[in-house]
Amino acid sequence: MMNNAQTAPTEPASPAAVHARGLTVRRGTGRTPRTVIDSIAFDVPRGRITGLLGPSGCGKSTLMRSIVGTQAHVTGTLEVLGSPAGHPELRSRIGYVTQAPSVYDDLTVRQNLEYFAAVLTPGRAAADRRRAAVTRAIADVDLTGRAGALAGNLSGGQRSRVSLAVALLGTPELLVLDEPTVGLDPVLRRDLWNLFHDIAATRGATILVSSHVMDEAERCHDLLLMREGRILAQDTPDALRTRTHSATVEEGFLRLVDEANAEAKPEVAR
């Protein structure tokens, strides 16, 4: 979809799961689409949980769509698992969960998974493999006891877990989760975060998860803090708190915002 000389075959692929340089995204129709991601550079390390955090509208979903290859008007370098973002060979290697759970309410949990498994791995020859993958994905998200329930009768948290199970079907190396905990109560949020850590630990998967709730930052191994289409910081929660002399990531984020504002609008000399 994009990519320049930096991703030419002679260049060694980045060891990072996601490698971005000069990444710019424009959105909107008409003559003057707006730049919503502005020449950013970052790396998402493999096998870890990276939190993409920032206020509503800062560009988190746009960035995730770019990484999974569904966003138009992306320029710069964006390499995912060693290939240019959007490359067909990445389809089965990435699991993507959008903000709205994409499940069919009139199908059971198992039927939902069977349907998506058939799309992912069609053909009679793969029937046994599909069945095993479905059973495993349902168990991974702890829904074995609800496998026969209609998705429409599940709670919000359980529906989110069905979406996550769909994303886990292909045993992805990279999971991209767009605000998976939005609207969930604190207990469900904690359970889901524990599940992300289990998945990262047992499957060795890389997880990129977005949130605009700053306390979720504390649950991540690494952070990408975004604001107004730019990366404000890339750090571990500990390093960020230390560097900004803050008790929490939220406080550290607000300090960085204040610093960025002060740099952008220097006081007029009197």
Ligand SMILES: Nc1ncnc2c1ncn2[C@@H]1O[C@H](COP(=O)(O)OP(=O)(O)OP(=O)(O)O)[C@@H](O)[C@H]1O
């Ligand atoms: N289809 C679109 N056309 C034009 N601009 C858009 C479109 N979708 C989003 N935008 C703009 O792009 C910017 C980034 O939006 P994006 O959805 O990526 O932010 P976000 O950080 O994910 O927000 P939220 O946390 O509310 O989901 C916003 O200013 C938004 O208004």
